[in-house]
Amino acid sequence: MIFFDQQRMVFHLQGPSYSYVLGVRDGVLLHLYWGKKIPVENPWPLMAFQGDAASFDLAFSRLPLEVPTQERGYFGGRALGIINSQGDDVVSLRYQDCRIFSGKRPLSGLPASYAEREEDARTLEIDMKDQLTGACITLSYTVFRDADVLARSMYILNEGDDPLLLSDVQAAARLPLDDYEIIHLKGAWARERHVKRIPMAQATFTISSRRGASGHENNPFLALVKPHTTEDQGDVYAMTHVYSGSFSASVDVGIDGAPLMMMGLCPDVFRWKLAPGEGFQGPEALLCFAPDGLNGLSHRMHPFIRRHICRGQWRDQPRPILINNWEGTYFDFNADKLVAIAEQGARIGCELFVMDDGWFGKRNDDRSSLGDWVVNEEKLPGGLKALGERITALGMRFGIWVEPEMISPDSDLYRAHPDWCLHVEGRDRTPARNQLILDMSRKDVQDYVIGAICGVLRDGPISYVKWDMNRNMAEGFSPLLPPERRMETQHRYMLGLYRVLEEITSSFPHVLFESCSGGGGRFDCGMLHYMPQTWTSDDTDASERIHIQYGTSLIYPCSAMGAHVSAVPNHQTGRITPFLTRCNVAMGGNFGFELDLTKLTEQELAWAKEAVENVKKYRHTMQQGVYTRLIAPAPGKGRAAWQFQDEKRVIVCVYQDRSFPNAQPWRLRLSGLEEDAVYEDQAHHIRCSGGALMEMGIPMPAPWQDFESWVYCFEKV
Numbered sequence: 050m051i052f053f054d055q056q057r058m059v060f061h062l063q064g065p066s067y068s069y070v071l072g073v074r075d076g077v078l079l080h081l082y083w084g085k086k087i088p089v090e091n092p093w094p095l096m097a098f099q100g101d102a103a104s105f106d107l108a109f110s111r112l113p114l115e116v117p118t119q120e121r122g123y124f125g126g127r128a129l130g131i132i133n134s135q136g137d138d139v140v141s142l143r144y145q146d147c148r149i150f151s152g153k154r155p156l157s158g159l160p161a162s163y164a165e166r167e168e169d170a171r172t173l174e175i176d177m178k179d180q181l182t183g184a185c186i187t188l189s190y191t192v193f194r195d196a197d198v199l200a201r202s203m204y205i206l207n208e209g210d211d212p213l214l215l216s217d218v219q220a221a222a223r224l225p226l227d228d229y230e231i232i233h234l235k236g237a238w239a240r241e242r243h244v245k246r247i248p249m250a251q252a253t254f255t256i257s258s259r260r261g262a263s264g265h266e267n268n269p270f271l272a273l274v275k276p277h278t279t280e281d282q283g284d285v286y287a288m289t290h291v292y293s294g295s296f297s298a299s300v301d302v303g304i305d306g307a308p309l310m311m312m313g314l315c316p317d318v319f320r321w322k323l324a325p326g327e328g329f330q331g332p333e334a335l336l337c338f339a340p341d342g343l344n345g346l347s348h349r350m351h352p353f354i355r356r357h358i359c360r361g362q363w364r365d366q367p368r369p370i371l372i373n374n375w376e377g378t379y380f381d382f383n384a385d386k387l388v389a390i391a392e393q394g395a396r397i398g399c400e401l402f403v404m405d406d407g408w409f410g411k412r413n414d415d416r417s418s419l420g421d422w423v424v425n426e427e428k429l430p431g432g433l434k435a436l437g438e439r440i441t442a443l444g445m446r447f448g449i450w451v452e453p454e455m456i457s458p459d460s461d462l463y464r465a466h467p468d469w470c471l472h473v474e475g476r477d478r479t480p481a482r483n484q485l486i487l488d489m490s491r492k493d494v495q496d497y498v499i500g501a502i503c504g505v506l507r508d509g510p511i512s513y514v515k516w517d518m519n520r521n522m523a524e525g526f527s528p529l530l531p532p533e534r535r536m537e538t539q540h541r542y543m544l545g546l547y548r549v550l551e552e553i554t555s556s557f558p559h560v561l562f563e564s565c566s567g568g569g570g571r572f573d574c575g576m577l578h579y580m581p582q583t584w585t586s587d588d589t590d591a592s593e594r595i596h597i598q599y600g601t602s603l604i605y606p607c608s609a610m611g612a613h614v615s616a617v618p619n620h621q622t623g624r625i626t627p628f629l630t631r632c633n634v635a636m637g638g639n640f641g642f643e644l645d646l647t648k649l650t651e652q653e654l655a656w657a658k659e660a661v662e663n664v665k666k667y668r669h670t671m672q673q674g675v676y677t678r679l680i681a682p683a684p685g686k687g688r689a690a691w692q693f694q695d696e697k698r699v700i701v702c703v704y705q706d707r708s709f710p711n712a713q714p715w716r717l718r719l720s721g722l723e724e725d726a727v728y729e730d731q732a733h734h735i736r737c738s739g740g741a742l743m744e745m746g747i748p749m750p751a752p753w754q755d756f757e758s759w760v761y762c763f764e765k766v
């Protein structure tokens with residue numbers, strides 16, 4: 050709901066359990082409140098600056114500006130930076146107008162949240178203007194009927210006579226004055242999204258990516274929580290970005306001690322010239338308030354991402370159980386070898402065979418052929434069609450790997466178009482994994498990629514695509530742009546990429562797309578808008594994966610995470626974990642295998658078959674149900690647990706990390722069950738009330754060996 054008190058100039062936005070209140074005083078848009086839902090009433094008497102309301106001559110630093118800019122002594126974090134033709138960056142935004150309407154407009158060229166029916170969302174748009182330069186902005190706020198998520202974005206229009214230079218475009222949100230801790234997801238390649246929690250200091254805290262991708266190192270997600278907040282209690286304020294490029298997210302503590310949380314384009318690698326009459330659409334940020342701990346945050350964000358970010362035919366479909374050949378064969382395969390793996394996959398019930406990197410050009414290692422999307426007939430005689438037909442004859446779907454944003458210097462494409470990559474004239478083109486990046490800001494390059502990939506998808510019975518991206522930008526500039534626009538390249542790249550993704554995914558609606566960036570280097574709501582799942586990490590070690598999937602689950606639903614059973618010793622860590630534990634960890638996401646199934650023992654094949662049967666039985670609960678973290682995999686604790694629940698059943702997964710001597714039996718308390726309902730796990734001979742399962746817990750054996758795991762499945766009787 051959105052309430053507008055025109056007389057007092059107050060906007061009160063309400064979701065099911067939060068309120069977000071704005072007000073206008075002397076033309077200045079002020080943030081008045083964000084937090085637990087409160088009644089709609091006149092908030093002005095409660096504002097501390099009430100006595101000074103008539104005059105804004107005092108330093109703007111003391112005002113809770115909704116769009117902080119460089120103006121009248123405001124020194125805090127800026128949501129909007131504009132350098133004008135006079136060379137200064139003063140921006141005095143004053144309220145002009147507003148509109149409130151049902152539904153939500155799409156953001157031109159950018160991914161964004163959406164409401165399927167108009168009545169499911171209400172949008173407030175507020176126009177503000179800087180009279181001197183003619184810079185106009187429209188702030189957009191959408192509340193959703195079924196979600197505690199507020200979607201925000203900013204559109205900037207140059208109504209003046211001179212060009213403007215944008216330097217900062219951020220969504221800024223103020224929190225009530227209090228002590229907080231900051232939670233963010235830190236990582237690196239193969240160890241993405243580990244949960245980090247630090248006290249908020251009287252300082253500015255920033256995480257960012259300048260890589261041209263959201264990145265492995267920092268996820269575009271920040272949460273501020275009250276100290277002592279746990280999984281199940283405490284206030285959580287979170288923000289995330291519906292964008293996949295470089296970003297910056299920060300917490301700036303003002304002179305009053307209250308935090309300003311911001312999320313937006315990374316100012317280090319972003320400038321945008323706005324000629325008279327031109328407009329710029331900033332990416333969307335999602336704000337979520339949860340009064341009931343970190344699980345409360347996940348319980349709000351997971352269904353939101355599933356229903357208001359992900360799109361397409363596969364959004365609500367059970368995700369196929371796949372077998373991918375990457376760790377099984379790497380580049381060393383031919384059609385017969387792949388079919389042998391697929392046959393074994395079909396025998397244990399897999400539904401999709403994915404051929405990974407190495408099927409095109411002369412790519413027998415990672416040194417060539419990116420850009421040459423022509424099948425290697427030596428490896429695959431008869432091409433994708435022949436192989437696809439052999440796979441589908443086994444009763445499985447057929448999927449392929451592509452990396453369309455890249456170009457190998459050793460490729461026909463590069464020989465024909467050496468200028469098609471991002472580069473800086475007169476400087477070396479820095480390769481990474483022997484490849485360069487196509488300049489996706491160029492329309493001709495976008496059209497080439499669309500044509501090439503659509504051609505491939507028409508070449509065979511392909512119903513799944515893994516869209517990879519294996520390096521970040523070094524010389525991230527497009528020489529085609531005039532010098533004063535070069536710093537626009539990274540954002541133009543993203544706009545180009547989004548155009549390509551929109552074209553390709555909408556042309557092949559039956560295809561399930563999974564995004565990937567050296568594992569989870571672009572795990573964000575921007576990519577999830579086009580592709581409903583992401584390869585979580587190149588680290589398939591079961592023990593490591595618990596941390597990665599646990600951190601990822603803070604915000605992203607399990608239906609967005611690819612999770613595969615791989616061989617031991619693990620290729621990333623050398624660790625040996627039991628086969629069943631590898632299956633039980635992979636059950637925490639979109640389940641698959643990534644090994645040479647022809648090398649499994651009979652016993653392992655039997656376990657694999659059983660795991661596939663279980664995933665088929667339970668995947669509705671795991672992909673669409675409520676996911677709750679029960680025990681965090683903190684160092685020293687030695688164990689982790691999570692739970693999936695829907696109206697019919699509860700699935701509980703428990704993982705032991707390292708065992709230890711003299712371990713004792715213990716109890717695991719479940720969460721969120723109906724107290725009086727009866728739940729039964731026949732395999733473990735447990736039948737009792739939800740109340741008992743939550744308060745007394747289920748008896749857990751003393752761990753006996755490293756990396757044991759247990760899965761319980763309770764049916765509601």
Ligand code: DGJ
Pocket residue numbers: 375405406450517519565566567568584586587
């Ligand atoms: C990186 C991906 O994350 C892997 O799964 C695999 O597809 C390789 N790229 C292939 O080059």
